[in-house]
Amino acid sequence: MGVKYMTKTILELDNVTIRFGGLTAVDSVDMKIEEGTIRALIGPNGAGKSTIFNLITGIYAPTAGEIRFMGNKINGLKPHVITKMGIARTFQNIRLFGEMTVLDNVKIGMHCRTCTGFLGALVRSPRVKAEERAITEASMEALKLMELDHKADELAMNLPYGEQRRLEIARALASRPKLILLDEPAAGMNPQEKQTLMSMIRKIQAMGLTIFLVEHDMKFVMSLSDRIAVLDYGRKIAAGSPAEVQRNPAVIAAYLGKEVV
């Protein structure tokens, strides 16, 4: 008897459009991401990649269309609600607190998610203490995944660049997301740092997470992604496996004839 593999859509963009004044930054984009896969979004500068991340995470609301996460419409919801539902992200530029420890940088991402208010934190009731412990545990777990647990007490600014970027991923992972959006995770890394990052992203995938990344490094994208979507001037011009996308004439033209390797 054969085993049946069911694929489940975790994120769906249905005809999503956003206009800023006269500019259509994202134009009628459809996308379906299967649970447990690595999806990349590529395209020239200004194509609308970060805007798509901002739409998914609730920073912008689409002018038209719908975004569904695990079958539920999420456009129109507040960013913290979307995070709570299981979507986490990192940003294009590093957003760490250099003078804080590695562990605190992860914990601070989680405090936004907990129910303790300012007063509760001052009083430190048993409930608050239990919550604090849970936050520390989840944060250490995330650091371990990114192989930074042995640096928990160091100041963030003392980490090498590649580790600072991994720390940002750890912060996103601490909220135990089902889907993680990585905005140019390999930017500025040397080849060794990229290799390490790639194996860590694969490890996260093996745990059952879905990864959606924007990345300019083609070698990185091509060797890591299950499927790739290509944006140009806000429109999705191609989608498919890395091999399919690489030989797609529209993709090659969008990159001005530059070979996509």
Ligand SMILES: Nc1ncnc2c1ncn2[C@@H]1O[C@H](COP(=O)(O)OP(=O)(O)OP(=O)(O)O)[C@@H](O)[C@H]1O
């Ligand atoms: N809040 C905004 N107001 C007005 N225009 C915006 C806004 N956000 C993005 N844009 C415009 O939308 C277009 C898409 O920008 P976006 O940052 O999504 O591109 P990108 O593909 O991520 O580019 P890059 O690879 O350079 O990061 C650009 O023309 C940008 O100037």
